[in-house]
Structure formats: structure tokens, C-alpha cells
Amino acid sequence: MKTTDKHDERMANMTFASVYPHYITKVEKKGRTQEELHQVITWLTGFQNEDIQRLIEEKVTFKEFFDQATLHPNAPLIKGVICGYRVEEIENPLTQQVRYLDKLVDELAKGKKLEKILRQS
Template identity: 65%
Template sequence: MATTTPEHDRRIAEMKFSSVYPHYVIKVEKKGRTKDELHEVIRWLTGFTDDEIAGHIERESTFEQLFADARLHPNAERITGVICGYRIEDIETPLTKQTRWLDKLVDELARGRKMEKILRAE
């Protein structure tokens, strides 16, 4: 798998969380999971409260702004695998890696993985 390009990294940084969030909700709900479970995953990764998540949506924060405010979970580095054609552990740009961590967690939630596995409890 190829690593990301500077153009790809810039696109990720400038993308608005508020534009992607509804897609996350649709993806997990279509597979029988809940918005509350989605928020549990986002809270785990970012350290945000539900009010902080809502604030980022309301302010139309970019992923760069979102992750600049995040207090990343110490076990986030355990998130590995392929998402959107990229092997997460090979991504060198921290912001792109963090965004793909979130994508991977949402994907695992939608695929029906148990919450304790998604949240890297082991």
C-alpha cells in the first residue's frame, strides 16, 4: 500500500468534520448500531464530551481543528489495519493517521464488532 500524498493530507486536514459526521451516523445506523454508540467511539478516541462533539459540528471544524483539540486515547496506536486503501500503521502524517483511526473505528462499529474490541480494552 502506498503512503499518503501531500495533496491527500491537505484534503483531509481541510475537510469539515460536520460534512462527514452525518455519513458516520447513516453508516452505523444502517447496520443496526446507534448514534450513542458512535459517540462512545468518538469520545474514546478524542476525549471529547458530547457537548464538545456538538460544538465541533456547529462550528464546522475541519479535521485539523478537531484533532488539534482532541485528547487522544493512549491506546489509539493499537488501531491498525486497512481503511480507504491505506494501511493505517504506514501513514506518516499524524493528522491523516488520526482521521483514519476515526474512520476505522466507525467501520468496525458498522461491521458489528464488539465495543470492548473497538475500544481496544484488551
Template identity: 65%
Template sequence: MTPKTTRDRIAQMNFASVYPLYVNKVEKKGRTEAELQEVITWLTGFTKAQIKKHIAAGTTFEEFFKQAKLNPNASQITGLICGYRVEDIEDRLTQEVRYLDKLVDELARGKKMESILRS
């Protein structure tokens, strides 16, 4: 059996298992789940109902981002996440997941929504 790469682990990770961690992270910092959903909607194009369906279905990150319509301004998301510059990540899926991680971090850090949504 070959060892799984980071990309493989990310691809098979269940969005529903990570979503509550995102909610917890932003709520601990005084932000709301509604704001989190707004950020996810901005990045992926999913409605609140579609996000809930992905959670209920146990969608993997690979399927989640395969079905997403990534915001054209997503490339404006830059900076470090997990020790990597998001703009330099070559694997598309890994970069998209790290975009989401970066937006969640910005939300939790109290950045203004206009800044997070690259408006």
C-alpha cells in the first residue's frame, strides 16, 4: 500500500467533519455561523441550502470543490496558511481548500467582511 499524500488526505477529507471546526473557530472569536456561510458562499457559489446538503451528504473536499464555481476574485487570497503561501500552492484542490482555510482565519481574526470578500 502506498502512503497517502497530503493532497490525497485533503481530497478524501469530509467537508461535514471540518465544518463544525470552522463554526467553532469563528464563534469563539465572536463571529457567527451566518458570516461563515457568507464567506463559503462567496468562495464557492453555493447557497446556504447547498452547503447544508453537502454537510448532510458527507461530501469530500474533492467533490465539494469539483461542484463549486470558484469566485473569480479567489486568486486575490494571499498569505500564509499552515506554513504555505496560498498563492504558491500548485495543486488546484489543495489551493482551493487552503483558500477556504485562509478566509475562515481572516473571519476569526476579526477582519471586516468587505476585506475578506475582496470587495
């Protein structure tokens, strides 16, 4: 799926710190925990809790965030629609990675089991 250059640039320049509180609110509103959110972020990116906190404090952009990440080899198994885009069809790699994270947070908030979210079974 084609995203516009303007959309891709906006995604790249958005800070992780600006979106993270929305992730917390979304999952906690549905009865999930910050710890579960961190498990999902760790699975996708390889970041540990202290890394996540540092990236928030440094106000890194999503470009910087994913430049520092080690994407899980099963990340391409993340499929479905998020924000009107089918994640597996997004052509811009960075935009796709941001949408992978969005999709995982969405699955967590919808009550999906962690084993399924983390593509373990």
C-alpha cells in the first residue's frame, strides 16, 4: 500500500515520547498493563525497560527509535489493518515498522493473548 511522502515524513519525525502515553492509556483502559506493553515493545524492537525509558527521555523520533532497534525476525508476520493501512502492504520500511508497533499495541488493547501477539504460536 502506498503512503504519501508527507505521511512517511510525519511518521519519521514524530517522537516516541509523544506517542508512548497514548499507548499506555489505550492498553490500561482495556485492563492491560504497562508491563505487558513493554513486553510487546521489547519483542518487536529488542529494547529493555531501561532502553525504553532512555528513548522517552531523549525524545527520539521514530526514525531514531527504529534505527536503534533490532527488529524481531517474526515482525513480518504482523498483518492486518491499522489506521486504514494494511501493514503488510506498506512500502516505506520505517512507516511499516511504526505501524507494526501500532498493530501490536492494538492487539494488546483488544485482549489478544500475549503468545499470539508475540507470534509464538
